[in-house]
Amino acid sequence: MAKKIAIVNQKGGVGKSTTAINLGAGISDLEKKVLLVDVDPQGNATSGVGLEKSELKHSIYDALINDKPLIDIIQPTGHNNFFILPANIDLAGAEIELVSLMSRESRLKNRIKEVDSDYDYIFFDCPPSLGLLTLNALTAADQLVVPIQCEYYALEGLGQLMQTIELVQSNLNPALRLLGVVLTMNDVRTNLSSQVIEEVKKYFGKDVFNTIIPRNVRLSEAPSFGEPIVSYDPKSRGAKAYKELAKEVIERE
Amino acid sequence: MAKKIAIVNQKGGVGKSTTAINLGAGISDLEKKVLLVDVDPQGNATSGVGLEKSELKHSIYDALINDKPLIDIIQPTGHNNFFILPANIDLAGAEIELVSLMSRESRLKNRIKEVDSDYDYIFFDCPPSLGLLTLNALTAADQLVVPIQCEYYALEGLGQLMQTIELVQSNLNPALRLLGVVLTMNDVRTNLSSQVIEEVKKYFGKDVFNTIIPRNVRLSEAPSFGEPIVSYDPKSRGAKAYKELAKEVIERE
Numbered sequence A, B: 001m002a003k004k005i006a007i008v009n010q011k012g013g014v015g016k017s018t019t020a021i022n023l024g025a026g027i028s029d030l031e032k033k034v035l036l037v038d039v040d041p042q043g044n045a046t047s048g049v050g051l052e053k054s055e056l057k058h059s060i061y062d063a064l065i066n067d068k069p070l071i072d073i074i075q076p077t078g079h080n081n082f083f084i085l086p087a088n089i090d091l092a093g094a095e096i097e098l099v100s101l102m103s104r105e106s107r108l109k110n111r112i113k114e115v116d117s118d119y120d121y122i123f124f125d126c127p128p129s130l131g132l133l134t135l136n137a138l139t140a141a142d143q144l145v146v147p148i149q150c151e152y153y154a155l156e157g158l159g160q161l162m163q164t165i166e167l168v169q170s171n172l173n174p175a176l177r178l179l180g181v182v183l184t185m186n187d188v189r190t191n192l193s194s195q196v197i198e199e200v201k202k203y204f205g206k207d208v209f210n211t212i213i214p215r216n217v218r219l220s221e222a223p224s225f226g227e228p229i230v231s232y233d234p235k236s237r238g239a240k241a242y243k244e245l246a247k248e249v250i251e252r253e
């Protein structure tokens, strides 16, 4: 049975896709078989691991709406032990089509069962909203990781996120629990970053991962080569941080 | 009749709220009366101009769902000539409640008519999605400004955004036109930024504003003081860039 982890925060641009790809690849380097599920119509996780979205024959849309078997959609990434259930723009239509379907929040959960025993870890990269796609990921997952940018606005949406998680726990998925909060894009040169870090640690206490991801341009270059940071630039500060985070996630299990 | 400009991009964290606040304040400094409409349930524009969201008696939710007069909701910001129609978490409910209402995409457009003649410019800060709230802003506006971050993923969603704009133009708002694309968070030290700028100029040609907003930590500090950059740190590179952009927007009219 795979450990299923949703990467979620409705605030935009906080490092969800970057964390899903690089934490996923970091864990696959520790002899674990990992599936990355792209639940965002933007498909950044899909292109970030090197797939060409316009050439996809099938995508997660076909799993959610057309009942296509997952094994016909899942593809290998270029990284060992690391696979992806890709997304493209079709998924934007699914959010509307799901509204009228039976058990609309549980469609992803029911489909993931087909491959649950094939993987050690399954990660879900969520879009920047708390709509039906994110709810599907929160229902399919048993744990969640929340990336929080070291920026002032990052603190604003946390209450809303926690409220939504509690609603999911009481209505859709009682087993869901917070695995941890990861601070991202830390710029050690600014006071703002250290102030935000202090606030987040006050709010979340021991739920904050010890590993803090630094702002590192190599992390934003890697997706243009379609590679996780651990293969694009293994000696970079970004790669070291995500390797540390991968170890910490496995230890927290 | 006010010029109505939506700030839109479904990619998260690209600088929509930062542009809405600082372009708005920059234009209000040029003897124009400006209203900022916060259409994002996260309410970053609302807190970014210094309002306390938990203390709001009324918000844009009451205008969209409860037909409350706008003049009872709009508040002054601390900045001269600059007003806000604030948002709070209630707005997250509106996205669901709007689905079943008559002319659900035009509710904001119909309400804005009440104050159209009171302002020279009305800006709409959109959430990072292309759902009903963003559609309301695109239907109420007559022009749009698209912030694009100087990052690889920034190029990915542009096709989807242009597709949505065309759908809005043919079904909801034929007058809607692109005022311009503004490049944000430009880090002059990295090759990545200059590559993205080159790509965006190739794709959008003369629709790209000459003013490029640099990455500047003062811009991310300003919201924690509830002030636009032009009053928080008028000599900063961020303030100079948004003053330039304000002049360019007025000239392009």
Ligand SMILES: Nc1ncnc2c1ncn2[C@@H]1O[C@H](COP(=O)(O)OP(=O)(O)OP(=O)(O)O)[C@@H](O)[C@H]1O
Binding pocket: A011, A012, A013, A014, A015, A016, A017, A018, A019, A040, A044, A126, A127, A128, A184, A185, A186, A213, A214, A215, A216, A217, A219, A220, A221, A223, A238, B010, B011, B012, B013, B128, B151, B152, B153, B154
């Ligand atoms: N630690 C980092 N250092 C530098 N750049 C980063 C870092 N993490 C992410 N980025 C860059 O910042 C941008 C936002 O990150 P990313 O796209 O992963 O966020 P997201 O939360 O998935 O965004 P969205 O809300 O649109 O899904 C991207 O261009 C990414 O390459």
Ligand SMILES: Nc1ncnc2c1ncn2[C@@H]1O[C@H](COP(=O)(O)OP(=O)(O)OP(=O)(O)O)[C@@H](O)[C@H]1O
Binding pocket: A010, A011, A012, A013, A128, A151, A152, A153, A154, B011, B012, B013, B014, B015, B016, B017, B018, B019, B040, B044, B126, B127, B128, B184, B185, B186, B213, B214, B215, B216, B217, B219, B220, B221, B223, B238
């Ligand atoms: N030019 C800049 N330089 C440095 N930081 C910036 C700049 N522009 C915006 N920021 C910061 O980057 C983060 C993202 O910007 P902002 O919140 O304005 O983006 P957004 O597109 O409105 O995000 P969302 O998609 O969540 O609505 C914020 O913390 C903001 O303070």
Ligand SMILES: [Mg+2]
Binding pocket: A016, A017, A018, A040, A044, A126, A127
């Ligand atoms: Mg993402």
Ligand SMILES: [Mg+2]
Binding pocket: B016, B017, B018, B040, B044, B126, B127
């Ligand atoms: Mg915003």
